[in-house]
Amino acid sequence: MPTLVVEESHTNLKSIFGASGVKGKKVTTLPPEITISHFIQSIIKNKSSQIDSPFSVLDLRVLMDLMTKWTTKLPTVKPYYAVKCNPNLSLIGTLASLGSNFDCASRAEIEAVLSLGVSPDRIIYANPCKSESHIKYAANVGVNITTYDSVGEIDKIKKWHPKCELVLRIKPQEDSGARSCLGLKYGALVEEVPELLKAADVAGLKVIGVSFHIGSGGGNAMAYHGAIALAKNVFETASLLGMPKMKILNIGGGFTSGTKFDVAALNVNDAIKTYFGNDEDLVVIGEPGRYFAETSFTLATKIIGKRVRGELKEYWIDDGIYGTLNNIMFDFAIVSCTPMRFSSKHEKNVRDTKSYASTVFGPTCDSVDTVLKEYELPELEVNDWLVFQNMGAYTLSSGTNFNGFSSSAKNIYLACSTPVPREETNF
Template sequence: MASPPVLFSAVGLSPKDRQAIIVEAPTVRNKVTHLLKDGLTGFMQSLILNHHHTKEPFYVLDLGVVDNLMDNWTRFLPMIRPFYAVKCNSDPALLAAMATLDMGFDCASQAEIESILALGVSPGLIIFANPCKLDSHIRYAASVRVNLTTFDSGTEVEKIREFHPKCSLLIRIKPPDDGGSMWPLDSKFGALPEEVEPLLQAAKAAQLPVIGVSFHIGSRAACSRAYAVAIEAAKKVFEAAAQLGMPPMRTYFPDTTGMSIIAEPGRFFVESAFTLAANIIGKRVRGELREYWINDGVYGSLMCSALFEPKNLTCRPLGCNSNRENPTCEGALTYSSTVFGPTLDALDTVMKGHGLPDLEVNDWLVFPNMGAYSSALRSNFNGFNTSAFSTYLTYSNPS
């Protein structure tokens, strides 16, 4: 992207300073429980025994995990500013903590922009990263001075010219290779190579500056080479813009003066930071098979994991009702188990063939790595209110 390099306040901060900033963030202050590295299980047991008489599912958000991931990012990629993809998880405490560290944000709609601006984030730290936007949302972006967006079609150029003529553009291209992504997006978004020059000409005619190139390999890509070939494709766009006499854009070169590199991570920052606890509401025994019903499921937090990533989904027991002396059921005999969600749809099957001990109704199952596209995809199918789940804040320390 052709603008001065942008550094952010997380760079150079000590772990102690970052922690102090995070725990004082709005919506976070006075709500954080500090834990030792392995203190999560005990904390969840305490919550279940002392606070969860209603037995509703709940999340635990470990802001220490988010902080550690931010630290890794700033140490290994200090020249690349992250713009967190809000669609992945829009938990208010999470967003507030990120905002205190001067994170940028990738927003796809007016509502997402509103949620970020409400945290006091500068409009300049927001990218309206949706290549096809509602007219009303473009007008709103103009009104709040969110002046950077993506496009991949001529009709989008016309909409932006009409409703936000002061906006700068990133042309989104289709990457040549999706890297075996589990969630490829190239069938929906991204300009083809032969479309790039006409789109640049359309933007130039509309007097809308194209200041950079955007691409999205897809989520959970398996091959890093996909990024190399996408960057190479982006270089060709910069060259095409120069041939059209447009202001220079630089990338993929040794000389990066005047160059800003950004990334739009989502899953990286949140997947491992959230843990879900769900209550067992029903049980059936069929020989050696154990079948359990829990009060969350495919139509709640577990849609993405259960339907599309079952190999990555796991859980552990908390037998807080049946085995208080050994709630983690360490050493207990396990049985092949099926876990169902609460709705009437047979599709609402969370996992099959998972080894679990012989649990009882009102025991709990704990699901780690539940931060990515869990709360974001919840619905109220069959009348189950999945929007009322509580989120408890912790900060784990390494020792």
Template sequence: MVGPAMVTEKRVATPLSRDELIDFMQSVILNEQQEEMDPFYVLDLGVINSLVDTWTRNLPMVQPFYAVKCNPNPAFLKEMAALGTGFDCASRAEIETILSLGVSPDQIVFANTCKPESHIKYAAKIGVNLTTFDSKGELEKIKKWHPKCALLIRIKIPETSGATFQFGSKFGALPEEIVSLLQAAQAAHPKVVGVSFHIGSRAINFRAFEDAIAAAKTTFEAATQLGLPKMHILDIGGGFTSGPKFIEAASAVKVALQKYFPNEPAGFTIIAEPGRFFANTPFTLATNIIGKRVRDGIKEYWINDGISGSMNFLKYDHDDVICTPLANCSSNKTTSFKGLKTYDSKVFGPTCDPHDTVLEGYQLPELDVNDWLIFHNMGAYTSSRGNDFNGFKTSAIPTYLAKSNKK
């Protein structure tokens, strides 16, 4: 069952400035990477602290359960645990990772609507007692292997968010299926304690939260009409990004909660499953330029990470790429390219895949082999989705921890 709401301690760490971040990366290149020139990540712990504070200020009534799949970096997860968040896990391996940090099982929601039986048995064994379902088949597995588990019925909601990734084709009970699923749970005896939904990843229309919370309210009412015990958990899923869009999303959530779930009694719990909101901005990726040519007036570069690695997300979305060039720190030239003329440039990843193109038509100054390209906001679905194609091992890219102690 869900534990108490998140309590965050006052931390000293603050986010690095852009100049401090670049200085830190230069120190890594000089002290750790000078010979190998391999790609590496920097994780700014201060950014995590800031994001948790932002969430708490704007959605104090909603406890975040970080979606581990977004980025399972151990140092990142450890910091999130220290700050008191819960965790959304989709598999036994993810649960094991979170428990290894000392997190209590009641701070985990097993948020996968179709789970292998062996994973359900494991959850029962170690006391992860909250999970999602959207089918009678899943109810039967849970009844057999984890009958004491509390359930959240995941519902399919109107797809009005404009999200890049919608989930309704795979996840969520259809409106016409909800009553029969609740009746099946009632007959099988697993206890349905709440409703979950997800408006989609990278949402842009946050009025979708009102549509979704309205649908959740309808489901709560249907359960009451069937005589089920009063449900007391609302899981509003993910779809959050950091920055101004989060303020807009938080406002929409609060308005919808006040409209559909006002004056709920003590013990009513609202949780969410944000991934990108917490994971994206704390990570910065440094890549080294390993090749260069000029073709048809276009300056073309090769770097040592790409589409098969950390940049898999670029198959779907180039809008948020922020790239900073950095000169080879061990050379005699200045490390800054500020104020220099820029050119139409193309950047390839290192593999033999002809589609391994990272950037096209991107403005960059004249660069050389062994210079660096720094990619910002590289924490969400980057290293977690990369593979080791052609022997370029995404799994081996190291992460260096940075923290500013300015007050």
């Protein structure tokens, strides 16, 4: 009969708790009966008078489980976490301790990763268009691999970082239907590839691989087949031009967790086997961002205002479109929330389960700062809370101080939930 087995790696936990970005910070280990929601409730109850709102919770367990899934489903693909998705140092430090390398797109991102003691050879400077000062900085600190997709970039790299190795970024030919189509901005066209390879070779720069990105936010996984086939053609073109054999295939990011990742992994593995099956020296890397960041963060926001117009209930919270919830506007996220009632007014109506079509506004004076419309909520009061799950991807990294509101989550609490038991069948 099936039995439940909880797998735990004390070595992993010890490594994570001692990781740069985590070491010295309080990490609350949660027993099986305590969820992240319960943890948030306890934070609010214990610190209600002095709590700095809004705040987020980072569950380190989620990162551990996602890394395990990545290495299981994509065993031949080395993850390079895309720092732009969420630059939180505890997140980066945890991933570093779990074996991830890093995709950085600017000097600031490189500095953040290096500040945690990560070796520069674990970083790819994956921005096809860089300012000269940033290229010089990369050269000074020993970040020696970067991407390019134009002749102009070759000229800058030759001048300021001649020892740098190059990865040619190409534009996938298929539209994957992802939330954000990055091909509008980056990636060499098929007809441009020979010229870009020859220009790098003439400049004395070594092109060691090819990269692409099918788009951010869970595009059609079948697009990996076409993109990897196109990358194979670039490998062959370089060989025909008499250039040294390439060794890196960078399949980019855009991965989401859940069943979509399973489908993507199947397509990636099949395409690599189909087009590069005989290349034993090939190094395959990926640049997951939201895959790791999205589901590992939960956001808690306080209701700071209320207005009633008939049956319509309107609420103001202390975070919004210009803060952590900017992913609604810029990442096309569809968010949902869970209410937490703390107001004393609820004591007389604890059994009131009626819900109302509600509007939730952010704190700024811009009417665009609207988080939810026609959203079913019970009647709430000022000082109640709304909790948003899956709030780690393109949230904290993109907030602003518009209207004088520093509305992005101020405190990040670290937790480590108990692993989900798995079924083991005994006969």
